[in-house]
Structures are given as C-alpha cells and as structure tokens.
Amino acid sequence: MAQHVREVMTTEPVTVDEETPLPEVARLMKEKNIGDVIVAEEDRVRGLVTDRDLVVRVLAEERDPARTTVREVASTDLITIDPEAEIDEAVRLMRENALRRLPVVEEGHLVGALSIGDLALERDPRSALADISAAEPNR
Template sequence: MPVADVARTAVMTAHGDQTAGNLATVMVEENVGSVIIVNDNEPIGIVTDRDLVVEVLEPRRDPTETTAEDIMAEALTTVAMSDGIFEATRTMRDHAVRRLPVVDEDDNVAGIVTMDDFVVLLSDELANLSKVVEAESPPY
C-alpha cells in the first residue's frame, strides 16, 4: 500500500519568518500537532507542538519574536507519495520521528503522514482479521 493511501493532503504549512505564537495559533485553530515550514512549497523544516514547549515556553522566549526558523527541526525527513507504508514506518523508526511530510515528484509538500495514521490503519486491519477469525471459529 502506498503512503498516498494513508497521507492527509490537508497539511498546514508556513514560512520560516512566521512567529512561534502564530504557529501555535494555527495548531490550535486547525487541531494539528505540527506545521511544515516551506520555501516555495518545498519542505525545509517542521515545527511541532512539542517544539513550541521545549524551545519557546520552557526557556521563556518571546513567542512574538521567535520565528519558525529559530525553532524548526531542520534535519527534515520526508517520504514520497509512492513510497510504501512499510518503508515509511521504517523511516520513522530509523529517524525517530512521529511525523513525515509527504512530497510529490517535484519535492513539493503533498501531505503528511503520522504515527497516529499508521496506528489507526493497523487497528482497522486487526479488526478485519478478528472478524475472519470469529467467522471461522467453531461455536462453543
């Protein structure tokens, strides 16, 4: 199964000059845990809700003065829409990330896939398998 079948295409993006306060507002309003930072729609970083806490709130930095570029994770790991879900989960494991921006053939942001998306997929598949087991089990 390709990542395209699981990825969310409604993804929040922002430019590196956006303030941390602005990013926090977007995350709350859109009910998301991250914003992908882009330059001409190519992903250059990501800011998560945890980044806001660790990089802004805890050290008491001014969220109106701190920008996305100041706090974003720059070692960005991405996957392609055509990559398989097993490849994506291995990438998450190997890079210790919970979110992967998904890019198209031009390396532009096309979506995002998260560990939560894979947990939901796995639970759906396990539910399907349990129905098969139940249907094939003899009555007691």
C-alpha cells in the first residue's frame, strides 16, 4: 500500500489560467473526463474550478458562460498538500475540510493533484467509490 501522496497522485493535472473562458474549461473537463481544473500561473496554483462551480456559480446564477472567466468563479482559498506527505495526512485534510481534491504543491510549485477517487483506488480497490472512479464515463 502506498505511504505517500506522490505514490498515488495524478502527476499531470489539467490547468488553465485565470482568463480562460468557461466553455473551454467545460470542454477540457469533458475531453479529459475530469471534474476539476487547477487554475495556475506558470506552475503556481491560483485556484480551482469544479464542474459543480460551473453549475452553482454560473448556470444557477444565470451568468453567461461565454462572458465569464475562470477568475470570476474559481475557489482561491485552497488547501494544498506536499507530495511527501503521508496518505493519512491527505485523508485527514480532506475529511476535516470536506474536500474532494487537493492540489499537490512542492516548494510552491504545482506537481500533481490528489482526489478522493485516487485514494479510494489505493485504499480499497473493491469499494463502490473505487469502482466508480475507475469506470468509463457514461456519455
């Protein structure tokens, strides 16, 4: 069983900059079969946008997605984790803060992303969450 975040994290998370239009973000999520993108300037984390953010902060507020940028809807008060942190620390942070995703940052630079799906696959590959995380997307 993996002991450190580096062993289970996604090593090439999808990133966008703050000026990216939301339709482009949604297309990336669809193409990559992901539910979030990290907002980054070069390799410095600036925020996170989830599929839920698109629904709650844009569609539900009747904002025009084509005229709305990532900067306007991204969560910016993020909790991150170091790649050498133990898996138990990641689980603790996610539980205490009700997080589904953690950007992985080393010396201020984005190096990966960790999701509850990654943890489920690592911790209990036979769990329902692991099955869902590993399944092909239903299109």
